[in-house]
Amino acid sequence: MKNIAIIGAGITGLSLAYNLRGNNITIFDKSWRPGGRVSTRKNDELLFDHGAHYLSKNHKVKQLKNLLDSLDIVNEKIINFSTNYLKKDFIKKTILIGKNGMNSIPRKIFDNLKIKSYFNSKIISIEKNNETYSLITETENYINFDLVLVCVPFLQAKELTNKFIDFNLKHEPKYEPIYTVMLSYEESNNINIDGGLNLHNDISFFMKQNFKFPNLKDECWVLNLSSDFTFKNLDINNKILEEKVISIFERSFSLNQKPKFQNTHRWLYAQTKISYNSLSKKNWIGSKDSKIFLSGDWVMGRSISDAWNAGLQLSHYLNILL
Ligand SMILES: Cc1cc2nc3c(=O)[nH]c(=O)nc-3n(C[C@H](O)[C@H](O)[C@H](O)COP(=O)(O)OP(=O)(O)OC[C@H]3O[C@@H](n4cnc5c(N)ncnc54)[C@H](O)[C@@H]3O)c2cc1C
Secondary structure (H helix, E strand, O other): OOEEEEEOOOHHHHHHHHHOEOEEEEEEOOOOOOOOOOOEEEEOOEEEEOOOOOEEOOOOOHHHHHHHHHHOOEEEEEEEEEEEHHHOEEEEEEEEEEEOEOOHHHHHHHHHHOOEEEOOOOOOEEEEEOOEEEEEOOOOEEEEEOEEEEOOOHHHHHHHHOOOOOOOHHHOOOEEEEEEEEEEEOOOOOOOOOEEEEEEOOEEEEEEOOOOOOOOOOEEEEEEEOHHHHHHOOOOOHHHHHHHHHHHHHHHHOOOOOOOEEEEEEEEEEEEOOOHHHHHOOOOEEOOOOOEEEOOHHHHOOOHHHHHHHHHHHHHHHHHHO
């Protein structure tokens, strides 16, 4: 049985923890909870899935499908969706959502794993001591790991491990940033679609939250700014950004009320444009001594199922190695 440290309790880290169970696993996350970008924001009575919105019904990762079914943690929903609002293209779309918000998916997977965990623990350095590794936070030193699996966005993973790994600069995955604006309205706006793409040139995605959280009293929406807009306006004042989004939303659906609540989140590393696998044909990055490995949604693609698959692919290799 090996001592394995996993840095990052997002979907990739949870996939590795699940697939390597049987070893002595410790998972670390700088946040207070598992799930990473699969995030549900609560504000008093309001709820918003302001990271990942849904899982594609037709994703190809069978293991994840089976696990979600066996834990009974997703609902299937058929929603009215616009594949391009500017062109007025509408469809019925079948999606999978967490039974209690998207973050309930990673939370339940994590609870079920029953592994040792340290939250609110940002790893700032990895050190080698003879044959084992230690992980350092601002206040603690965790020792004696045979294997360290780094499951954080690529640029942060590179910073943490560049003294152990020669990175190939030709194959660097690039991230796109996304601003997310959350709005709530006291009265119904009588909008007859649940979400869609391209509400406006600068708003790439919008989704109503009420079909996810039927007990919500207010009408809640999440709107994502396009990555182009976000990139060009990384330091925009939140209030100015929210006013822009509110005014586009009002014009698009002829609204006659102002939001009761508004808030913004900036995802600096939201999604990768081109995956590492498509650049390099490789499924992970490893150190020369095969003791430190990097994985994440930047490896196979940009979705929850891709992140799970990235962990799964690396675990196949590690299960042979161990
Ligand atoms: C706005 C937005 C919308 C999206 N929409 C969808 C969607 O609708 N459907 C879909 O399938 N996917 C969607 N995605 C993508 C999906 O959320 C990601 O692909 C997936 O969650 C990535 O998982 P991960 O484990 O690779 O990374 P992350 O979720 O980023 O997990 C990394 C974890 O590492 C932790 N961490 C980072 N640095 C450190 C450190 N130094 N020490 C300790 N911990 C650290 C972080 O706190 C985080 O918990 C969306 C993403 C965003 C941002």
